[in-house]
Amino acid sequence: MTLQALVLAACLALVGAPALAQPGQSMDLEKSVKRAIDANPSMQSAKQQIFSTQEGVRAATAAFAPTGTVTYYSRATNTTTPVTTAQDLTALYTAAGVNPGQGAATLQGKTYVVGDAYVANLDLNVSQPLFTGFRLLSSYQKSKLARDQAESLYKRTELTLIRSVQTAFLTLLKARSDVKSNQDSVARLDSQLKVTRAFYDVGLRPRLDVLQAESDLASAEQSLLAAQNSVDTQLAQLNALLNIPLDQPVDYVGQLTQNPFALTLRDALDEAYKQRPDIAIAVKSVEMSEKDASIALSGGLPQLRADYDFIRQGDKPWLRPENVTFSERHQFQLTFTWKAWDWGNTIFTYRQYSDVTKKLQADLAKLRLDVGAEVKTQFLNIQDAAKRINVAKTGLTAANEGYRMAVARYQAQVGTNTDVLDAQARVSRAEFQMTQALTDYQIAIANLYYSIGRKNMKLDS
Known part of the structure; x- marks a missing residue:
C-alpha cells in the first residue's frame, strides 16, 4: 500500500468514515x-x-x-416657533436654558425661535409567554x-x-x-x-x-x-x-x-x-x-404574556446620568389578548x-x-x-x-x-x-x- 493510501485510511479512521474496500x-x-x-x-x-x-x-x-430583546433608537428634530412679543421670546429662551436673543430670526415682522431637539432611547425587554x-x-x-x-x-x-x-x-x-x-x-x-x-x-x-x-x-x-x-x-x-x-x-x-x-x-x-x-x-x-x-x-x-422592560432615555447617544434630560425606569406588564x-x-x-x-x-x-x-x-x-x-x-x-x-x-x-x-x-x-x-x-x-x-x-x- 502506498504512503498516500495509508494516510487516507488513517484520516478516515479518525473521522469515523467507512474504511475503503x-x-x-x-x-x-x-x-x-x-x-x-x-x-x-x-x-x-x-x-x-x-x-x-x-x-x-x-x-x-x-x-x-423567556426571550430578550434590546431596542435602541435616537431621534433628532428641528423646530421653529413664532413669537410676537419680547416677553414670549424671553420665556421660550428661559425654558430652553439659553440666553435671550440667541437662535432668533425675524421674518416678515415676526420673530421665530429656532431649536434642535435630540432624544436617545434604550429598551431592554424580557418577554415570557404564560399561555x-x-x-x-x-x-x-x-x-x-x-x-x-x-x-x-x-x-x-x-x-x-x-x-x-x-x-x-x-x-x-x-x-x-x-x-x-x-x-x-x-x-x-x-x-x-x-x-x-x-x-x-x-x-x-x-x-x-x-x-x-x-x-x-x-x-x-x-x-x-x-x-x-x-x-x-x-x-x-x-x-x-x-x-x-x-x-x-x-x-x-x-x-x-x-x-x-x-x-x-x-x-x-x-x-x-x-x-x-x-x-x-x-x-x-x-x-x-x-x-x-x-x-x-x-x-x-x-393569549397571556408577561413583559419586563428596563428603559433609559437621554439627550445624548451614550445615555449617561450626566445627560441633561437623563431618565431610567423599570416597567412590568401583563398582557392578556383574545382575538374577538x-x-x-x-x-x-x-x-x-x-x-x-x-x-x-x-x-x-x-x-x-x-x-x-x-x-x-x-x-x-x-x-x-x-x-x-x-x-x-x-x-x-x-x-x-x-x-x-x-x-x-x-x-x-x-x-x-x-x-x-x-x-x-x-x-x-x-x-x-x-x-x-x-x-x-x-x-x-x-x-x-x-x-x-x-x-x-x-x-x-
Whole structure:
C-alpha cells in the first residue's frame, strides 16, 4: 500500500468514515450488507434527518423560555416657533436654558425661535409567554413526533438497503450459476459435435446431425455470453450499493442454498404489525396532524404574556446620568389578548387539519391491510420456492441420467443425435430451474424479513 493510501485510511479512521474496500478482498453476504450500511450515502442522509429533527426538539423546547430583546433608537428634530412679543421670546429662551436673543430670526415682522431637539432611547425587554392556547406545547410534542418519525425513516432506509444488497447478491450468485451451467452445456455440446463429426467422417452419420450439433453449440455460446454479461452487471450494481468504485475488483463469495425457515405466518404478521417502520411512520403522521390541528385552534384561544422592560432615555447617544434630560425606569406588564373574530379563519383551518387527520387514519388502516397481504404473499412465495426446489432436484437427477443414457445409446449406434441434443437441453433446463428456485427461495426470505421489519443480514433462521 502506498504512503498516500495509508494516510487516507488513517484520516478516515479518525473521522469515523467507512474504511475503503481493498481490491480483491472477499465479501460474503453479511460483510456486504454491513459495508453498505456503513458506506451507502442513503444511510448518511437518513441519519442527518434524525439530527435535524433533534435540533427541532431543542428549538421547540427553547420556545418555552423567556426571550430578550434590546431596542435602541435616537431621534433628532428641528423646530421653529413664532413669537410676537419680547416677553414670549424671553420665556421660550428661559425654558430652553439659553440666553435671550440667541437662535432668533425675524421674518416678515415676526420673530421665530429656532431649536434642535435630540432624544436617545434604550429598551431592554424580557418577554415570557404564560399561555399560548397550547400552541407551544403542541409544537413541542409535534417536534418529538417528527424525531420519532425520522428514526423510523432511518430504519426503513436501512431495511430497504439490506434487501437491495441481498437481492443483488443473490442475483449475482444466480448469474454465476447460470454461467457455470452454460459452460457445462457448451462443453457437452462441443463434445457431442466432435463425436458427430467423427461419425460423419466415417460415413456413419448424415451431415444433418453435424449441422444440428453446430447450431445447438452456437446457441449455447450465445447464452453463455449473456450470462457472463449478467455477472458483470450485477457486480457493478453491488459495488454501487456498497459505495465501492465500479472498476475495483471485489470477490463476492457465497452459495445458493436452501436454509431452513421456521417462522410461522401468524408470528410473521404479529411482528410486522409491531415492527414495520412504515406503520410507525404512518402512526406518527396521524399524531403530527392532530398536533397541527391543535396549533391551528390555539389562535382562537386566550393569549397571556408577561413583559419586563428596563428603559433609559437621554439627550445624548451614550445615555449617561450626566445627560441633561437623563431618565431610567423599570416597567412590568401583563398582557392578556383574545382575538374577538377572524371571519372563521381559525375554525376553518382547524377543520382542514382535522380532515387531513381523518385521511391519514384511513391511509394507516389501508397500510395495515397492505402489510398483511405483503407478508402473506412473501410467505407463500417461500413455500412455493421450497416445493419447486424439491421438484427441481428430482428433475435434475432424471435429466442427468437421461443425458448419460442418450450419449451411450448414440455412441452404440442405437440412438440418434436428436435424442442426445434433446437430453442435453433437458439437463440445462433442469439446472436453470434448480438455480431459479433456490434464488427465488432466498429472495422471498429477504423480502419477508423486510416485510416484517426485521434485520437479518445473513438470511439465517
